[in-house]
Amino acid sequence: MIVVTGGAGFIGSNILAALEARDAGKLVVCDRLRSNDKWKNVAKRELADIVHPEQLFDFLEANRKHVQVIFHMGAISATTETDGDKIAANNFSLSLALWKWCALSNVRFIYASSAATYGDGSFGFDDDWSIDHLAKLQPLNAYGWSKHLFDRRVARKIQQGSRKPPQFAGLKFFNVYGPNEYHKGGQQSVVSQIYPHAKQDAAYQLFRSHNPQYKDGGQMRDFIWVEDCVDVMMWLLDNPQVNGIFNVGTGKARSFIDLASQVYKALGKEPKIKFQDTPVAIRDKYQYFTQASEKNLRAAGYTRAFTSLEEGVTKYVQHFLDRPDRYK
Numbered sequence: 001m002i003v004v005t006g007g008a009g010f011i012g013s014n015i016l017a018a019l020e021a022r023d024a025g026k027l028v029v030c031d032r033l034r035s036n037d038k039w040k041n042v043a044k045r046e047l048a049d050i051v052h053p054e055q056l057f058d059f060l061e062a063n064r065k066h067v068q069v070i071f072h073m074g075a076i077s078a079t080t081e082t083d084g085d086k087i088a089a090n091n092f093s094l095s096l097a098l099w100k101w102c103a104l105s106n107v108r109f110i111y112a113s114s115a116a117t118y119g120d121g122s123f124g125f126d127d128d129w130s131i132d133h134l135a136k137l138q139p140l141n142a143y144g145w146s147k148h149l150f151d152r153r154v155a156r157k158i159q160q161g162s163r164k165p166p167q168f169a170g171l172k173f174f175n176v177y178g179p180n181e182y183h184k185g186g187q188q189s190v191v192s193q194i195y196p197h198a199k200q201d202a203a204y205q206l207f208r209s210h211n212p213q214y215k216d217g218g219q220m221r222d223f224i225w226v227e228d229c230v231d232v233m234m235w236l237l238d239n240p241q242v243n244g245i246f247n248v249g250t251g252k253a254r255s256f257i258d259l260a261s262q263v264y265k266a267l268g269k270e271p272k273i274k275f276q277d278t279p280v281a282i283r284d285k286y287q288y289f290t291q292a293s294e295k296n297l298r299a300a301g302y303t304r305a306f307t308s309l310e311e312g313v314t315k316y317v318q319h320f321l322d323r324p325d326r327y328k
Contacts, residue, residue, distance in 0.1 A: 001048065001066040005030040005056070005098075006074030010181040011112065011173070011229060013041035015071050017328045018230045020045055024237070026066075030056050030074060038183040040327050053094075057101065064105050069237065072098055072111035077143065078187050080282070084142050091146035096153060102165035109165040110236055113151050113245065115174040115222070115290050116144030125222075126293045127172060129155050129245035140285040151245055167240045171232065174249030174292050177312070178226030179320040179328040189223075190256060191313055194263045195321045203272035206256050211288050216275045217257035220289045222249035225312030228304075235302055242300050249292025250306040262310055266317035 002019060006012040007029030016027055026048035033039045033050070042050075051059045053074065060067060075091045095111060102109040118125050119138040126133070134152045139145040151170055158164065177189035186193075190206075197204040206217045214220070229248050236242055261271040278286055307315075320326045 001026040001028060001063060002069045002071070003028045003030060003051075003060070003067055004071045004073060005053075006072075006112075007031050008033055008038050008042050008050075009073060009077075010041075010178075010184060011176060011226060012071070012073040013045075013180045014178065014226050014230050014328055015073065015233060016042060016045050016047075018234055022234070025068070028059075030059075036183050041180040041183070044327065057097070060101060060105070067105070067107050069108040069110065070098060070102060071233065072109065075112060075143075075147075077114075077184075080141075080187075081143060087142045087146045088149075091143070092149050092153075095150045099154070099157075099165065099168075102168075103163045106166055108167040108240060110167070110169045110171070110233060111150075112147075113170040113172045114144060114147045115172050115247070115249065115292065116141065117148040117151060117172060118290065119144065120287060121289055124293070125247065125249075125291055127245060127247040127296045129170075129296075131155055131159055140287070154245065167236070168243050169236050170245040171229070172245065172247045172249075172292070173229060174222040174224050174247070174290055176224055176226050176229055178316055179326060180226075182326065190259055191263055191316055192321065194260050195317060197272075198264045198267050198269055199322070201269055201272070203274045204260060205274045205276040206260060207278040207286075208275040209288070210278055210283055210286075214288050217260070217273060218255050219286075220253040220255050220291070221259075221287075222251070222253050222291045223259055223309055223312070224249050225307040225315070228306045228312075231304060232297070232302060235304075239301065244296060244300065246297045246300070247292035247294065248297070249290070249294075250309075251292050251294045252306075252309075253289060253291035254309050258309060259313065262313040263317055266314040267322065 008031040030051045177191045264271040
């Protein structure tokens, strides 16, 4: 049995599709479906159970002998969320409780961290998870802080020789895009947000740069196709000896202009880009550049190449966004 927290969410539902494709066993989702179309993310999957987060530990205790792996993707992922208590409870305390349960129950634990832990990138994007290096990082928002807090707790536990799961891996996802993100509203990838504008041959407004080092639309991110993220996790599943905290990004930063233009090109249209001021509320927390170091992941033995922005965006637009059935 494999449990995926946040399993009805974006990355979680893509994990389920990959697990089902490889006939990995009974699949259990822990998530809140609420009243939107989030259920469609898992509508094609054969699931053993859907567990509400409040019942998760009762379920785990009842199935302690059967659970082999927990993919912990569940979190409050909105970088604009300001309720610190809510974020700490969901993103730190729950993660810590799951770590302890997996350690005591001999269950493998693979969890989502985030590139938001790097803050403005002043200290680089090296996935060195030593105590001293992690202490230097300064996330720009509560979401990034909560993910960073858990990474630091994991690193400290390992340093102290505390009991740990038989396999643990924290994954610092960079800017992920792909199918099944539609329930996220304003937190969807820019690809998904641009698509309806490009489809209508209308202009899309990117944020204007407020940093003289970057031209408008020249802000850069490490954009990664969701299937590449899932492939890394399937590789971890096949290599239980691999432990640590790893970046999951392509290692190649690209501009928002590149990204936006490719959406139009995937539809056979000329790009139409305009600019608007970055909202004042997030302007001082805005990242102008992110680029993953692949050092740790490659050193651990992962060898597959990552999908290029052109290939990934084209695949997303043509195989999902521009079809009647957009779901994986």
